[in-house]
Amino acid sequence: MRFLRPHTWAEALGAKAEFPDALPLMGGTDVMVDVNFGRARPNALLDLTAIPELRTWAPDGDALRVGAGVTYARLVSELADRLPALAAASRTVGSPQIRNRGTAGGNLGSASPAGDAHPPLLAGGAEVELESVRGARRVAVEEFFAGPKRSVLEPDELIAGFRARPATGPQYFAKVGTRNAMVIAVCSFALALRPGEGVGTGIGSAGPTPLRAYAAEEFLAGELADRWEKRDALPGPVIGEFAELVAGAARPIDDVRGTADYRAHVLRVLARRTLTWAWADHCEGGAGCA
Amino acid sequence: MTTDIERVTGTALDRVEGRDKVTGLARYAYEYPADDIAYVVPVPAAIARGTITGIDPGDALAVPGVLTVLSFRNAPPLAGNDPELRIFSSDRVSYRGQMVAAVVADTLEAAAEAARLVHVGYDAEPHDVLLRPDHPEAYVPEKVNPSFPAVSEQGDVEAALGDAAVTVDTTYTTPAYHNNAMEPHATLAVWSGDRLTAYDSNQGSSTARDMLAAAFGLEPGQVRVVSPHVGGGFGSKGTPRPQIVLAALAARAVGRPAKVALTRQHMFAVTGYRTPSIQRVRLGADASGRMTALAHEVEEQTSTLKEFAEQTAVPSRMMYAAPNRLTTHRVVALDVATPSWMRAPGECPGMYALESAMDELAVACGLDPIELRVRNEPEEDPESGLPWSSRNVVACLREGAAWFGWAGRDPAPGVRRDGRWLVGTGVAASTYPARRRPSEATARATADGRFTVRIAAADIGTGSRTALTQIAADALGVPPERVDVRIGDSALPTASLAGGSMGTASWGSAVAMACVRLRERLDGAGGEVPEDGIEARYDTADDIKADAAYARHAFGAQFAEVRVDPGTGEIRVPRLLGVFAAGRIINAKTARSQFIGGMTMGLAMALLEESVPDAEFGGFLNHDLAQYHVPANADVANIDARWIEEDDPHLNPMGSKGIGEIGIVGTAAAIGNAVHHATGVRFRDLPIRPDRVLDRAPQIGGRNL
Numbered sequence: 001m002r003f004l005r006p007h008t009w010a011e012a013l014g015a016k017a018e019f020p021d022a023l024p025l026m027g028g029t030d031v032m033v034d035v036n037f038g039r040a041r042p043n044a045l046l047d048l049t050a051i052p053e054l055r056t057w058a059p060d061g062d063a064l065r066v067g068a069g070v071t072y073a074r075l076v077s078e079l080a081d082r083l084p085a086l087a088a089a090s091r092t093v094g095s096p097q098i099r100n101r102g103t104a105g106g107n108l109g110s111a112s113p114a115g116d117a118h119p120p121l122l123a124g125g126a127e128v129e130l131e132s133v134r135g136a137r138r139v140a141v142e143e144f145f146a147g148p149k150r151s152v153l154e155p156d157e158l159i160a161g162f163r164a165r166p167a168t169g170p171q172y173f174a175k176v177g178t179r180n181a182m183v184i185a186v187c188s189f190a191l192a193l194r195p196g197e198g199v200g201t202g203i204g205s206a207g208p209t210p211l212r213a214y215a216a217e218e219f220l221a222g223e224l225a226d227r228w229e230k231r232d233a234l235p236g237p238v239i240g241e242f243a244e245l246v247a248g249a250a251r252p253i254d255d256v257r258g259t260a261d262y263r264a265h266v267l268r269v270l271a272r273r274t275l276t277w278a279w280a281d282h283c284e285g286g287a288g289c290a
Numbered sequence: 291m292t293t294d295i296e297r298v299t300g301t302a303l304d305r306v307e308g309r310d311k312v313t314g315l316a317r318y319a320y321e322y323p324a325d326d327i328a329y330v331v332p333v334p335a336a337i338a339r340g341t342i343t344g345i346d347p348g349d350a351l352a353v354p355g356v357l358t359v360l361s362f363r364n365a366p367p368l369a370g371n372d373p374e375l376r377i378f379s380s381d382r383v384s385y386r387g388q389m390v391a392a393v394v395a396d397t398l399e400a401a402a403e404a405a406r407l408v409h410v411g412y413d414a415e416p417h418d419v420l421l422r423p424d425h426p427e428a429y430v431p432e433k434v435n436p437s438f439p440a441v442s443e444q445g446d447v448e449a450a451l452g453d454a455a456v457t458v459d460t461t462y463t464t465p466a467y468h469n470n471a472m473e474p475h476a477t478l479a480v481w482s483g484d485r486l487t488a489y490d491s492n493q494g495s496s497t498a499r500d501m502l503a504a505a506f507g508l509e510p511g512q513v514r515v516v517s518p519h520v521g522g523g524f525g526s527k528g529t530p531r532p533q534i535v536l537a538a539l540a541a542r543a544v545g546r547p548a549k550v551a552l553t554r555q556h557m558f559a560v561t562g563y564r565t566p567s568i569q570r571v572r573l574g575a576d577a578s579g580r581m582t583a584l585a586h587e588v589e590e591q592t593s594t595l596k597e598f599a600e601q602t603a604v605p606s607r608m609m610y611a612a613p614n615r616l617t618t619h620r621v622v623a624l625d626v627a628t629p630s631w632m633r634a635p636g637e638c639p640g641m642y643a644l645e646s647a648m649d650e651l652a653v654a655c656g657l658d659p660i661e662l663r664v665r666n667e668p669e670e671d672p673e674s675g676l677p678w679s680s681r682n683v684v685a686c687l688r689e690g691a692a693w694f695g696w697a698g699r700d701p702a703p704g705v706r707r708d709g710r711w712l713v714g715t716g717v718a719a720s721t722y723p724a725r726r727r728p729s730e731a732t733a734r735a736t737a738d739g740r741f742t743v744r745i746a747a748a749d750i751g752t753g754s755r756t757a758l759t760q761i762a763a764d765a766l767g768v769p770p771e772r773v774d775v776r777i778g779d780s781a782l783p784t785a786s787l788a789g790g791s792m793g794t795a796s797w798g799s800a801v802a803m804a805c806v807r808l809r810e811r812l813d814g815a816g817g818e819v820p821e822d823g824i825e826a827r828y829d830t831a832d833d834i835k836a837d838a839a840y841a842r843h844a845f846g847a848q849f850a851e852v853r854v855d856p857g858t859g860e861i862r863v864p865r866l867l868g869v870f871a872a873g874r875i876i877n878a879k880t881a882r883s884q885f886i887g888g889m890t891m892g893l894a895m896a897l898l899e900e901s902v903p904d905a906e907f908g909g910f911l912n913h914d915l916a917q918y919h920v921p922a923n924a925d926v927a928n929i930d931a932r933w934i935e936e937d938d939p940h941l942n943p944m945g946s947k948g949i950g951e952i953g954i955v956g957t958a959a960a961i962g963n964a965v966h967h968a969t970g971v972r973f974r975d976l977p978i979r980p981d982r983v984l985d986r987a988p989q990i991g992g993r994n995l
């Protein structure tokens with residue numbers, strides 16, 4: 001097996017162009033498990049950990065640009081104010097050891113429907129930055145996933161990072177698993193309110209890819225359009241309809257972790273809860289909440 | 291002897307090897323060095339039942355560094371009476387994952403790579419790996435583990451149930467469970483001529499030695515098994531496992547020391563597990579809650595290779611008074627690995643069912659569940675008629691109730707809410723037999739004022755080395771710092787294994803008596819230690835034969851508080867309390883760890899653990915720790931264990947009962963009973979998973995959230 005360890009981003013792109021079947025390695029928390037279990041038998045490993053650019057994040061215009069190699073631990077400690085749902089999701093990932101190694105870039109690379117970073121990135125309207133020696137492109141997160149553990153990443157491309165606008169309103173992430181930590185989500189949901197603008201959603205572990213609940217977003221945006229300013233209580237039927245539309249967007253299956261029926265039901269519950277919490281925050285954030 | 295005040299037994303002495311363990315100095319089986327080690331990787335069977343039609347080792351042998359590929363084609367026949375250990379003895383496959391071949395190579399990497407390239411051809415036959423009610427092949431075994439009759443009958447249960455004012459008739463199921471010790475099963479085998487040394491992870495080096503000698507047709511004296519530190523066993527290392535024979539076989543085949551460590555995934559196939567169970571419990575009582583009938587009928591699985599029948603209904607033979615009683619076991623031999631011991635075999639699953647049914651009976655009688663148990667206290671062992679050596683289950687229930695804050699509990703189910711959570715509490719009793727087995731020990735005084743105690747005992751993480759140090763120190767009347775306890779080596783005086791919660795009772799008896807003998811000798815020598823030391827030896831075989839006839843059991847009570855989220859079906863356990871009457875507690879610190887460790891496993895049994903059989907391909911679906919969920923720290927909140935003073939003169943020189951297993955017994959029932967109290971719904975199939983809770987959500991009102 002070949003082991004490639006570029007020290008600059010340009011070298012990394014060059015290496016990926018030369019060895020398109022090289023498997024990128026960041027935190028290794030997915031890659032090394034696959035190698036140890038014999039599920040991945042790469043001819044070459046492309047170690048990206050020596051590339052400083054991947055470890056940085058910075059504001060870029062009205063967005064934040066976060067390098068693919070920023071760990072969950074740093075997303076929690078450095079970006080919880082600007083990307084609260086992503087930070088909340090990061091807190092639920094694995095254990096401290098996994099959060100110290102694992103990255104959102106690696107989560108995208110694996111493209112698992114259960115990846116915890118995905119629902120917040122979907123809800124936050126993030127874009128993934130892909131690059132190869134042929135050039136760079138940006139892809140909306142919902143366009144990035146192509147199927148279970150598949151993405152639109154070309155063989156010669158690498159994930160440079162992602163871009164997302166800092167939160168302008170409340171964001172929530174909720175996850176159900178069969179134990180309290182170290183657990184793959186049975187199902188998860190993220191919600192971002194963008195006061196005056198709209199709503200973002202992300203569903204995890206309830207379909208072949210992470211999903212957005214478009215109809216739910218559109219419905220809620222309509223309902224909230226003249227409520228952002230009023231900050232009055234949301235009628236029960238609005239919350240209920242939103243929850244129904246979220247559950248309706250899912251395409252869950254039965255597996256060892258849970259049944260399709262259970263997932264659809266729990267999504268409804270998580271959608272209700274996150275909307276209730278987020279709207280309460282929004283009301284508290286302004287004057288005169290009902 | 292020293293006075294009570296100076297005694298070191300009972301204190302919370304730190305583990306004597308604690309520093310070695312946390313600094314990495316303590317050496318485990320796989321870490322032993324040897325020159326020129328060869329590495330062994332087994333090849334697991336890909337089918338659940340059938341015949342091997344061919345083994346093509348060509349590609350494997352072509353991998354650089356590969357020395358040989360072992361299989362039934364070339365491996366020498368093994369003797370011994372455990373078919374799970376006679377590896378490579380035939381072309382039959384009895385379960386998925388069974389070892390069908392193994393690669394021996396210069397490096398672990400080469401062996402692992404080559405193991406993938408051993409091409410095994412199979413003639414697969416239809417298999418059956420699912421235990422189900424009324425299986426047509428189910429039969430009543432001759433005995434259940436270790437040697438209880440499979441059926442017991444007293445009076446006329448059917449008539450008594452017919453006449454009873456109140457009856458409960460319910461069926462509970464438990465899934466298969468895997469022991470999952472932290473340290474995988476591992477062995478380094480070294481031959482020197484016809485003498486064999488195995489550095490091995492096991493629960494008893496004397497037992498492992500005898501078995502290894504039998505397998506290779508050697509005298510026990512030709513074999514030495516070394517296991518000073520063992521990273522957990524929970525029963526799965528009580529009977530030796532195939533890796534120890536494989537290491538010895540491979541070492542002999544290549545003429546070099548050979549090392550094997552099973553992977554976590556392979557552990558799920560070849561290191562034993564607890565059988566799933568289907569348990570029907572019928573209770574009959576008069577209007578005041580006094581039981582007139584108790585029937586406990588169990589169905590479980592065994593393998594086609596050898597019979598192992600867990601003694602699941604056995605606790606129902608002694609736990610409560612009831613003049614009419616029936617307990618039965620039926621097993622079905624499936625195309626699965628042989629189930630085996632897992633923490634508290636028998637008592638753990640059996641008491642789950644019995645103690646859940648007792649809660650149902652309490653509700654049916656309108657009685658507090660503690661009061662119901664008090665009313666059914668047997669004066670003597672109901673089956674044998676023997677007197678109890680001591681029985682303090684009522685004290686555990688009463689004192690536990692006070693500590694837990696049970697008084698004034700509203701029995702109405704499904705009515706307490708805290709925000710979105712439904713809250714409830716539950717109780718269950720627990721028990722575990724207090725036995726001891728013959729062991730030998732030596733105690734030696736040396737001129738430097740130190741004492742060395744030798745016994746082939748095992749410390750599998752329980753703290754037994756420390757407990758034995760305390761026992762020896764008290765018997766010798768010296769501080770523990772002056773005592774060295776040598777264990778974990780079959781070259782030491784023969785000892786029983788760490789199992790059945792009888793390790794400390796068995797070994798401690800021999801150690802205490804050897805130390806008493808040594809003191810006598812020292813006194814005889816005028817208190818002077820001769821230049822070349824002085825030694826005494828003790829074998830407890832005769833003492834144990836002469837033990838008076840008593841029913842000896844430890845008892846306990848488990849209390850749980852649960853919170854159920856009716857929206858998602860998630861269950862949390864904010865509080866868990868166990869109260870135990872287990873004779874004299876020898877080390878307050880390690881005993882507490884044993885109790886709360888057992889209770890944590892009981893919590894896992896209630897809510898998390900479950901080995902899911904793979905109906906299509908055989909074996910288990912969730913064969914790794916990402917999918918087989920043992921609890922994380924975040925699952926265990928406020929957990930506490932306490933014990934009551936118990937002075938039982940009928941046990942052993944220490945007055946102790948075993949504590950390793952009783953913690954798991956009863957815990958799952960206490961949690962299940964609390965879930966009923968919280969939700970008003972009985973969940974009779976473990977684990978109580980969120981999706982199972984939600985399936986019953988209409989009854990809880992959760993669907994409307």
Ligand SMILES: Cc1cc2nc3c(=O)[nH]c(=O)nc-3n(C[C@H](O)[C@H](O)[C@H](O)COP(=O)(O)OP(=O)(O)OC[C@H]3O[C@@H](n4cnc5c(N)ncnc54)[C@H](O)[C@@H]3O)c2cc1C
Binds near residue numbers: 182
């Ligand atoms: C014990 C344990 C617990 C876990 N718990 C969770 C959990 O709770 N939630 C969760 O979502 N995940 C969990 N995971 C999975 C894993 O930690 C995450 O998916 C993590 O985000 C992977 O990041 P990484 O940096 O370690 O990626 P790596 O393992 O290094 O890579 C993952 C994949 O992405 C590719 N890749 C990495 N970087 C790039 C790049 N720059 N460009 C292109 N491709 C790239 C790799 O080739 C590989 O296919 C857990 C894993 C373990 C071992």
